[in-house]
Amino acid sequence: MEYISSDIEKKWQEYWKENESFEPSEDFTLDKKYILSMFPFPSGRLHMGHVRNYSISDALARYHRQQGKNVLHPIGFDSFGMPAENAAIKNGSHPKGWTYDNIDYMKNEFYSLGFSFSRKREMATSDELYTKFEQAFMIDMYNKGLLYREKGMLNWCPHDQTVLANEQVVDGCCWRCDTPIVKKDMNQYYFKITDYSDELLADLSKIEDGWPKQVLTMQENWIGKSNGLAFDLLFDDDSKSKLNAEFESFDVFTTRPDTIYGVSYTALAPEHAIVTYMIDNKLLDEDTIAKITKMKNTSSIDRQKVKEGLALGLNVIHPLTGKTVPVWIANFVLMDYGSGAVMAVPAHDDRDYDFAKKYDLPINAVIKPKDTDVDVSEKAFTDAGVLFNSGEFDGLNSKKSQYNIIKMFEEKKIGAKTTNYKLKDWGVSRQRYWGAPIPFIHCKDCGLVMEKKENLPIALPDDVEINGEGSPLENHPTWKNCKCPECGKDAVRETDTMDTFVQSSWYFLRFCASPETLEKAAFTPEEIKYWMGVDHYVGGIEHAILHLLYARFFTKVFRDLGYLDFDEPFDKLLTQGMVLKDGAKMSKSKGNTVDPDAIIAKYGADTARLFILFAAPPTQELEWNDSAVEGAYKFIKRFFDRSSNVVATESKPVIEHSTLSKEEKLARKKVYEALERANDVFAERYTFNTMIAGVMEAMNALNSQSNTDVWSEGYWILASIMEPVIPHTAWEISDKYFNLKNLSPQTTVSEVFVEDSITLGVSVNGKRRGEVEVDANASKDEILVAAKAEVAKWLEGKELVKEIVVPKKLVNLVIKG
Template sequence: MQGYDPKKIEKKWQIFWKEHNTYEPQESYTKPKMYVLSMFPYPSGRIHMGHVRNYTIGDALARYYRKVGRNVLHPIGWDAFGMPAENAAIKHGVHPKKWTYENIDYMRKELDNLGLSFSRDREFATCDPLYTRWEQGFIIDMWNKGLLYRKKAAVNWCPHDKTVLANEQVIEGRCWRCDTEVVQKEIEQYFLKITAYAEELLQDLDKLEGNWPAQVIAMQRNWIGKSEGLKFLLRFDESSAKKAESEGFEVFTTRPDTIYGVTYAALAPEHPVVKRLIQKGLLDSKSVAKIEAMQNQSARMRQQAEKEGLFLGLYALHPLTGQKIPVWVANFVLTEYGSGAVMAVPAHDERDFAFAKKYNLPIKYVIKPKEGELDTSKAYTEPGILFDSGEFSGLPSEEAKERIIEYFEQKGLGEKTINYRLKDWLVSRQRYWGTPIPLIKCPKCGIVPEKKENLPVTLPEDVEITGEGNPLELHPTWKKTTCPQCGSEAERETDTLDTFVESSWYFLRYTTPRKFWEEVPFRKEDTDYWMPVDQYIGGIEHAILHLLYSRFFTKVLRDLGYVDIDEPFKKLLTQGMVLKDGAKMSKSKGNTVDPDDIIERFGADTARLFILFAAPPAKELEWSDSGVEGAYRFIRRFYERSANAQAELQQLPKIEHEKLSKEEKYARKKVYEAVVKSKEVYEKSFAFNTLIAACMEALNALSEQDNPLIWSEGYWILTNLLEPIIPHTSWEIAERFFKRANFAPLQVDENALEEGSITLAVTINGKRKTEIEVGKDASKEEILEKAKEAAAKWIEGKEIVKEIVVPGRLVNIVVKG
């Protein structure tokens, strides 16, 4: 028999699978389905170990479900628009389109080399015009429904390059290219009204409980950020109202129980009242400069910066006491939340407390603990009893919240309201490499959508990308067009869509075979059958925005009549990061491992086995060169031991289990324990490491008996169980030694499992040394006695500190000395 040659074996089967379209889903929708989807990659140029982990997990699941008779959809595509392509154009002078498609070609080969069982018929890139066409159609539908709208919003602006910057292009407040200090600039932007779905997005998280990680659900709930509270107008005193040319400003609070403790109010630097004071020249130049410095900080920077403020020379009147309250501008107040104004209660809010201490503002406590003394050296933020709160004194704080809201409503001072942290989704980008927004600016008709029959609106290729300004805005002819309503000369919108839009519906596109893509974005009968995605796999870094936007898009497309589902992803697995030397792999740290190198040296099956064996999928995985070498040795041993198998085994042999020897029974038991473990792993826990360990134990047990029938039965079963993990090797073994490759579901021989005894591992200080066989009903004392007898040579002369029996699994003896 020839030795294990992974290069030869893997190339052979990759060609076979491609030529035979082995992994295309059936278009007949009579079988039960399984839609397994890993988040698609950005074509950056090379795959990394995070890709290998993501796609190996998904591939193992897809292969398993094909074996058990499901119609499996397991597609791949490319999230192809985005800023890195423009950065490459600036740095290397290569067109984004050329850079993107060349990267796709290279990365596709890399993924092919891993033996991933993707459907190739349904592969696409989101920059393909045929994908853009349908996306632009959805955007037009949303515009017509009022779900897409335009308003002014602040952006990061580089005065030197005269361009809008994404948050990741702002490094410590400066432009990533020219190091110019970035400012905040208000320009017209497009928004999708995700807030119209805030409550449904929140409530439907309940449907995902148990199928999505609890951490992800919590993150989504916090991001949506529903809060109930009191909204009211904080009125200016007479002189301040004249100055500000306003009767007051609206505030929202979730703590109406603390309202008697208000000692100042704070406005965002962008608040209309602040702008009016500046426009009227009522603030000195030093104050204006300080406010403008706050305005030029992004929301993220302001949240991280030291709390800064400035008294505006205005006073508001407390709505219940009539006392004057000084009005400040503060960098910690954001226009994105509430009304851009807060009633500050320093005694009962840590942020307000720190600000009051810094500027020597009054601090008034109005809630005290139910038991114990009130500590006035810090803010008291827990529930308690109201005092110094007028007629509400003595009430528990929770009851007081409702009573005070009722009072405000009865007196016409304010109203109970619900607020969300979630804000509408800003989808316009002033960049070239993205989906053009299909809207037209007409001097007569205003902003109108392009006619759907004229879609797609494609990008011009004759552009120069320098990093200065938007190439579409600067193009001499592209934006010139005619109004689809009146025929007048008009201009195309030069903004492109946020790339999160493309990834918010790609999973629907996969459901329909390629031959229909010219006709529809996806067919109803296809989405009815395939959706929702049964198992979605991706990194925890996408736990909020991508998943939230995908959920929102699905609900919008439902309401537009395209689909009939509420949620896109039934189950979610978030895989952990791949680490090396304790840190996330990155080029900057110099700790990356090239998957191509691993495949070249050891083969794809080794990479796959190691990545699934090293750690459970949801946990971080620490890279280990010795672990890779160990995976290779196991596969080589597994392959080369196939010489012991009886060739041309057409069906599992019938074995009279009760007539077998102890070693033979034990070998069969270990094999069928692995069969039971496989169902639990593939369908529930995804703890592939435990399945691989069970297969390793079974192979060891098979090797310690010499019945060829037991060996052939067990070896074929292990080949079957390991096929989703090491497919090339398994297919080669199946063809060469069993003359078949139909990896079918395996039935468990209950006789092999129903032994009168059980086998337990014996470990010393956590390290496995031997094993023992005991009766199923053996007492703890009997087990320990037998374990110490078996482990005598390892514990002799040492002090036994602890004895641990894990029922059905192991005995651990802790010793010292």
């Protein structure tokens, strides 16, 4: 019988659909596994990265299903977002039609790959039902103070005409279209993620066993916690009067209080309130104001290129020495970190050093290495060391003095130990159409008012014109008009929509909702309790910060809102590597893509899945290789063809091992080795490539013998091992010969590992010189006699100083002379 992939795959895909083979049970007493892969954006067609992502999660899902677990393996679409609008502008399509057409197409692709998703839980985040529950959460979060509206300087992408979160600005440019970001002053909604900075950082320890270290580190760096001293710098009298007594002081933060005696100037961000006051009140000359304005309008990338500054003509008093210190503006001081002002110690900070050199400011060294003198004539000395020229702290090391200096500031009540974070609140409003509307209303009398929950969802209007200019909701003639839920007077809806990362921050909770729950609630507490946390989360490393941080944040918020009672959503995270071709990431612009549909048409889904899981371990990059794909196809064909050696049976054949020939014994051993490797791979290593290699070895060994029972037993087990990888072929074989009974937990047989004789490597001084075959029960002395005979020529005339026998592995003889 010939292997015709299309016939077999179609047959089983229909069978799985008709039999609802992959729907999870609602029996919450069963052992569960929640296997989740990051859901896709409905871009139109699957790419190889998708195939890899879902091949990995599907293998996990199918394995655990075979093991008798109640498996939830859902799929959905992250379907709001700008590409739908961009397509609308380009082709005149409607974002909704475009999106749902793409979803239909991609769903077919998924099922043609044989992925074992729960069909009943399919959803898209642009579904009105999804929006309904999400809007209710927004209202809850607002009421809890976790969502707020504020005017501020925002990241604005001039190309996409929308605001971006800090996380979405990459190297000063838009993460989507690479356009340089400009700052724009406007109203924006924020999630108060900074309330959770400490917990998001601390709880990384709760998931460190299940997450890649790289991701943990990236999140840690992103949150960016640093401890230090915050204190006020008081203006001298002259400066106070210059400022019309409006300002007494300003606040600075330092992580190096040990260098405080080295302060030779201070610097404000160009956006600092004192600078703004001086500009507004004409306390600076025209030329200076023009320079500051230019500084403020320079993009963040350009601002990093060269240090610029200006003296303000103000002085503050050093809190410890009492000396006056000049106040400057410096472009490297960031308004949104700390207080937007710094104390500058050029002798011990690289940035301060460059700036001092440029503007000829004093460089006063106060820290030196333990054993030598310090030299700051060429560059700053930024290491920790020993203090000098530091009054009562002379002679202390950096660490000790930091503690003492902070303590002294606290005792004198002129400063305090302070923690700063790089993490900022998450700006979530977008001035776009294709997103979830923010369910808030602006009333002239009542101000910002929440929509009533019974009126949700606030759905998008379909009749919009999308031309890329301004917000279609803002320009819609009627949609935004409404009545105030509080006073009933005319009011207008918020026309901003939510960042699409909001939808992906809780979709994994929505998947827990059973078909019965779907309409009634986002999910029930029982469902969440049973299915969460996600046992295996599979996705790309590119989400290491954005999505994974936001999802962790939402989980903690939902916990505090009382919807659930755990801290972290994803127990284990598997970040798959990229799919490359010719050494570069597959992309349309590079023209090096391989279309999954074409591979399925030519070789079948099983071949695509086998190649992808065999070519590299899942966490590594995967280089596409056409002839290796061909190789995967040939293996499946061989696997299928040789199944003709099997005799149909409904239970695994019982074999009397001792009566078998050497080849037959070896075949059984290889089969059971493959089984043990498979169990190990699924338990912790996920190196499917080695599991498949084990099956190939077993196949090679089976082919070297002709015992029908050994063939049947071998296929009983190998088809079970391979089912998560090549499900169609495995079900076809298992159905034909085993009535599918072998797709179940497999037990090992210890007798196959018992050997009559074993081969040991023999090395002399660690170098391999030969091998000996000895009886399995041979004593150490017997082994040594044989080993010495084997390598006699190497031992001749030498003194044997040590003999090491590693059981079942090797013998090492150490000689001298």
